[in-house]
Amino acid sequence: MKIKSKEIFIFCLLFVLSEACSVKKFIPEDEYLYTGADLELKSEESIQDFKDLKSELEGLMRPEPNNKVLGMYFGLWTHYKGSKEKPGFINRFLKRKFGEEPVYFSEVDPATTEELMVNRLENNGFFYSVASSDVDRDGKFASVAYKVEVSKPYLLRDISVDRDSLEVDKEIIKLMEETILKKGVRFNLSELKSERERIDEELKKIGYYNFNPNYLIFEADTNINEQREFDLFLRFRSDTPSSGIIPYTVNNIRVFPNYSVSEEEDKIDTVTIEGKDFIQGVEVFKPKLLEQYILLEKGERYSPEKSRLTSNRLTSIGNYRFVNLRYEELSDSVTKGNLDADIYLSPMNKRSVRVELQGVSKSNNFAGPALNLIYRNRNLFHGGETMNLTAKFAYENQIAGGQLSGLNSIELGLKADLIFPRVVFFLPIKEKFSYSVPKTKMSLGTEYQNRGGLYRLNTFSANYGYYWNANRFVYHEINPISLNLVNLSRTSPEFDEILDNNPFLRRSFEQQFIAGINYTFNYNKLSDRFRTHGIFVGTTLDLAGNGLNLAKSVTGGEPGTFIGLNFAQYSRADVDVRYYLRLNEKHTIATRLFGGAGLPYGNSESLPFVKQFFSGGPNSVRAFRIRGLGPGTYRPEQIDLGSFFDQAGDVRLEGNIEYRFPLVSVLKGALFMDAGNVWLINENEALPGGKFTSNWWNEMAVGAGFGARIDIEFFVIRFDLATPLRVPYLPENERWGNTFEFGSKSWRRENLIFNFAIGYPF
Incomplete structure (x- = not known):
C-alpha cells in the first residue's frame, strides 16, 4: 500500500503532539492518574429500561476522569505546565483557560461505589443484587472495571390505603384510582415519592392548607410469596398533626389598597364589597373596581391556584410595587379549619x-x-x-x-x-x-x-x-379601531420623478387614509433557555377600508373617499414560525419560516407603502442589501433612490437557519443561511418579473454567512457578514453559484454584505 507524504506528515504531527502533551512525567511517585471506569451489567431476565438503568449506575462512578482530546490530556497538561515555579505568560494563560485539576486514583473508592450501585438497584426494585470491582494499574495510570449482577425485580401485586374513617381518607382513596402504581409495575422508590407529592398537590387544591407529603408513608411487604411480588400499604405517620388532615375555608378577606407603615390608623376606613373588606384612609383605589381582580370568595375552600392567580392579576394592574397575600389561621382552626386572607398592596x-x-x-x-x-x-x-x-x-x-x-x-x-x-x-x-x-x-x-x-x-x-x-405562553391583541391619516406635505423634484416612473408607487402614497381592524396572536415558548425544543408562532391579520366602504355604499357620496381623502382597502396577513433546538445551554440551532401576503381590492390597486413587504437587510436575507431583493426577478437598471422605493411587494416568503455558539465571555458567534424574496399580486409594467406566479420557488434568493454578537443578557449588538449563494434576478441557469474571490476588492465590495443591528434577527 502506497502511503502519501501528506498522511506521513499528519501521523508525525500527531506523534509529536502526543509526546509534547505527555503528562506521565508530572504524576507524583505515590499516585496513579485515574483514567475512568467501565461497567458490565448482567441480568438473567430482560430489563425494560436497561439503557436508562445502566446510565443511572454509570452516573455513580465518581469521580469523573480528566478529559482527553485526540487521545491527549491537553487540559491536564496545561495545568501541570502552568503550575511550575516559573511557568511564563503563555503557560499561565493556557492553565487559566483550559487547565484541569488532576484526578488521582487515591480519590476513588470502589467499595463505596459498589454500595451505592446496590442501593440504587434496590431503590429500583432489584433487591439482593451483587456488585464487584477490579482495579487495573498500568504504569502511572489506573482504572476500575465494575461488574453488577442484577437480580429479578419485585413487582406490585396490590395497593391499599390503611384507613377510611376521615374525609381526607376518602379523598386519598379517590385519588388512588388515578395512581400510576398499577399491578405488575416494578418497585421504584422515586415513583413512590412522586405519588406522595401528587396526592399533596391534589389535596391542597381542595382546601387542605396544612397538608404535607411527608405525612404519608408507603410500606412494602416483600414476604408474601416466592414470585418476588410485593404489596403496598399507604398510611399516615403517627405524629401527623390534626391541622394537617382537615380542609380549610376562607373566612374573612381583608384588602389594604394603600399599605404602608406610615399610613395613619385613625384615618383608615373600611368598605365592604362582595364580602371583601377594603381598608384604606384616603381612597387610593376604588373598592368596586379592585374587587374584580380578586378571585377569592368568602366561605370557599382554600385554593392555592386562586391565590396565585389573584396575586398575578393584582400585579398585572401595573400600579403596585409589592403584592403580598398572607393567610392567618384562626384560633379554632384545629377543629374547624378557618383562614383569614390579608392582601397587602404597596403602590408605586x-x-x-x-x-x-x-x-x-x-x-x-x-x-x-x-x-x-x-x-x-x-x-x-x-x-x-x-x-x-x-x-x-x-x-x-x-x-x-x-x-x-x-x-x-x-x-x-x-x-x-x-x-x-x-x-x-x-x-x-x-x-x-x-x-x-x-x-x-x-x-x-x-x-x-x-x-x-x-x-x-x-x-x-x-x-x-x-x-x-x-x-403563560399565549398573547392576544385586537384593535377594532385603527386609524392612520398620512399627509405627504412636500415632495422634491427628485421624488416626483420617482413617482412619475412608477404609477403603482404613486398610488401607494396617494392612499392617505387607513381605517380598519387588526389582530395579533403569539404563542411563545422560546424564553425558557433550559427548554430543549422552543417554538414560537405569531400571526397578524390586518383589514382596512371595509367598514368605510360599507358606510359609503349606504350613505352615498363619492366612492373611495372619506372626508375628502382616498382611503385604502386591503386585507393583509402574515405568519411567523420559529423553532429553537437547544443542543445544550450554550449551543442553539434557531430556525424561522415567514409568510405574508397583502391583497389590495376595491378602490385600491396597491397596498399603502407603509404596509408593503420588503426583503434583504439585517433581519431578513442578510446576503442582500436592504430592499435589495425583488419583487420577483426584477432588477433595477441602477441602484439609486428610486430602487429603494421600487423593491417592495405584496407577498413575502422567507426561511432562515442559524447555529449560535459561544466564543469568549459575552461574545457569541453564529453561522447562518437565509432564503427569501417578495412579489407583487398585480402586474406592474414598471417592475417587470415582479408578479407572484406558480414558479415562485425558482425565484428565491439564498445567502449564507457568519456573525458575531455582543450579548449581555438584556442587550445584544449584532454584526453579520454574508454573501449570496443564489441570485434570483440573474438568468435561470446562472442563479446558483459564487466565485468566492476573496482576494478581489471589487468582488468583496459587491458580494460581502455587512449588517449591523440591535438584537437577534429572530
Missing part, C-alpha cells in the same frame, strides 16, 4: 418622568440616535389607569446602503396612551380571564418625518383595542 409612585437616549437600529437598515421623554401618571382615575405621554426626536441614516446616498430621516413625534386594566366597552362586560387581566388601550399620536430631502410626511393615528395573556 403615582407620577414619573423618564428620559431615554437610545441607539436605534430598524429592520429597514436605518440606524441612529433617538431621544424619548416619557411622562407617566399611574392610577389616574383611582381605578388602576395609566396615562403615558411620549415625546420623541430621532435622527436616522441608512447604513450598509451600497450606492444609495442621501437616505436619512428626521422624526418628531408626540403620543398619548391611556391604559385601563379592564375591558372598557359601551356595554358592561365582566371579564372571565382568570390568568391575567385584559387591558384596554386608547392611543392618539402625531409624527413628522423628513426623509432625506425627498419628502415630508405628517402622520396622525388613533387606536382603540384590547390585549391580554391567556396563559
Whole structure:
C-alpha cells in the first residue's frame, strides 16, 4: 500500500503532539492518574429500561476522569505546565483557560461505589443484587472495571390505603384510582415519592392548607410469596398533626389598597364589597373596581391556584410595587379549619418622568440616535389607569446602503396612551380571564418625518383595542379601531420623478387614509433557555377600508373617499414560525419560516407603502442589501433612490437557519443561511418579473454567512457578514453559484454584505 507524504506528515504531527502533551512525567511517585471506569451489567431476565438503568449506575462512578482530546490530556497538561515555579505568560494563560485539576486514583473508592450501585438497584426494585470491582494499574495510570449482577425485580401485586374513617381518607382513596402504581409495575422508590407529592398537590387544591407529603408513608411487604411480588400499604405517620388532615375555608378577606407603615390608623376606613373588606384612609383605589381582580370568595375552600392567580392579576394592574397575600389561621382552626386572607398592596409612585437616549437600529437598515421623554401618571382615575405621554426626536441614516446616498430621516413625534386594566366597552362586560387581566388601550399620536430631502410626511393615528395573556405562553391583541391619516406635505423634484416612473408607487402614497381592524396572536415558548425544543408562532391579520366602504355604499357620496381623502382597502396577513433546538445551554440551532401576503381590492390597486413587504437587510436575507431583493426577478437598471422605493411587494416568503455558539465571555458567534424574496399580486409594467406566479420557488434568493454578537443578557449588538449563494434576478441557469474571490476588492465590495443591528434577527 502506497502511503502519501501528506498522511506521513499528519501521523508525525500527531506523534509529536502526543509526546509534547505527555503528562506521565508530572504524576507524583505515590499516585496513579485515574483514567475512568467501565461497567458490565448482567441480568438473567430482560430489563425494560436497561439503557436508562445502566446510565443511572454509570452516573455513580465518581469521580469523573480528566478529559482527553485526540487521545491527549491537553487540559491536564496545561495545568501541570502552568503550575511550575516559573511557568511564563503563555503557560499561565493556557492553565487559566483550559487547565484541569488532576484526578488521582487515591480519590476513588470502589467499595463505596459498589454500595451505592446496590442501593440504587434496590431503590429500583432489584433487591439482593451483587456488585464487584477490579482495579487495573498500568504504569502511572489506573482504572476500575465494575461488574453488577442484577437480580429479578419485585413487582406490585396490590395497593391499599390503611384507613377510611376521615374525609381526607376518602379523598386519598379517590385519588388512588388515578395512581400510576398499577399491578405488575416494578418497585421504584422515586415513583413512590412522586405519588406522595401528587396526592399533596391534589389535596391542597381542595382546601387542605396544612397538608404535607411527608405525612404519608408507603410500606412494602416483600414476604408474601416466592414470585418476588410485593404489596403496598399507604398510611399516615403517627405524629401527623390534626391541622394537617382537615380542609380549610376562607373566612374573612381583608384588602389594604394603600399599605404602608406610615399610613395613619385613625384615618383608615373600611368598605365592604362582595364580602371583601377594603381598608384604606384616603381612597387610593376604588373598592368596586379592585374587587374584580380578586378571585377569592368568602366561605370557599382554600385554593392555592386562586391565590396565585389573584396575586398575578393584582400585579398585572401595573400600579403596585409589592403584592403580598398572607393567610392567618384562626384560633379554632384545629377543629374547624378557618383562614383569614390579608392582601397587602404597596403602590408605586403615582407620577414619573423618564428620559431615554437610545441607539436605534430598524429592520429597514436605518440606524441612529433617538431621544424619548416619557411622562407617566399611574392610577389616574383611582381605578388602576395609566396615562403615558411620549415625546420623541430621532435622527436616522441608512447604513450598509451600497450606492444609495442621501437616505436619512428626521422624526418628531408626540403620543398619548391611556391604559385601563379592564375591558372598557359601551356595554358592561365582566371579564372571565382568570390568568391575567385584559387591558384596554386608547392611543392618539402625531409624527413628522423628513426623509432625506425627498419628502415630508405628517402622520396622525388613533387606536382603540384590547390585549391580554391567556396563559403563560399565549398573547392576544385586537384593535377594532385603527386609524392612520398620512399627509405627504412636500415632495422634491427628485421624488416626483420617482413617482412619475412608477404609477403603482404613486398610488401607494396617494392612499392617505387607513381605517380598519387588526389582530395579533403569539404563542411563545422560546424564553425558557433550559427548554430543549422552543417554538414560537405569531400571526397578524390586518383589514382596512371595509367598514368605510360599507358606510359609503349606504350613505352615498363619492366612492373611495372619506372626508375628502382616498382611503385604502386591503386585507393583509402574515405568519411567523420559529423553532429553537437547544443542543445544550450554550449551543442553539434557531430556525424561522415567514409568510405574508397583502391583497389590495376595491378602490385600491396597491397596498399603502407603509404596509408593503420588503426583503434583504439585517433581519431578513442578510446576503442582500436592504430592499435589495425583488419583487420577483426584477432588477433595477441602477441602484439609486428610486430602487429603494421600487423593491417592495405584496407577498413575502422567507426561511432562515442559524447555529449560535459561544466564543469568549459575552461574545457569541453564529453561522447562518437565509432564503427569501417578495412579489407583487398585480402586474406592474414598471417592475417587470415582479408578479407572484406558480414558479415562485425558482425565484428565491439564498445567502449564507457568519456573525458575531455582543450579548449581555438584556442587550445584544449584532454584526453579520454574508454573501449570496443564489441570485434570483440573474438568468435561470446562472442563479446558483459564487466565485468566492476573496482576494478581489471589487468582488468583496459587491458580494460581502455587512449588517449591523440591535438584537437577534429572530
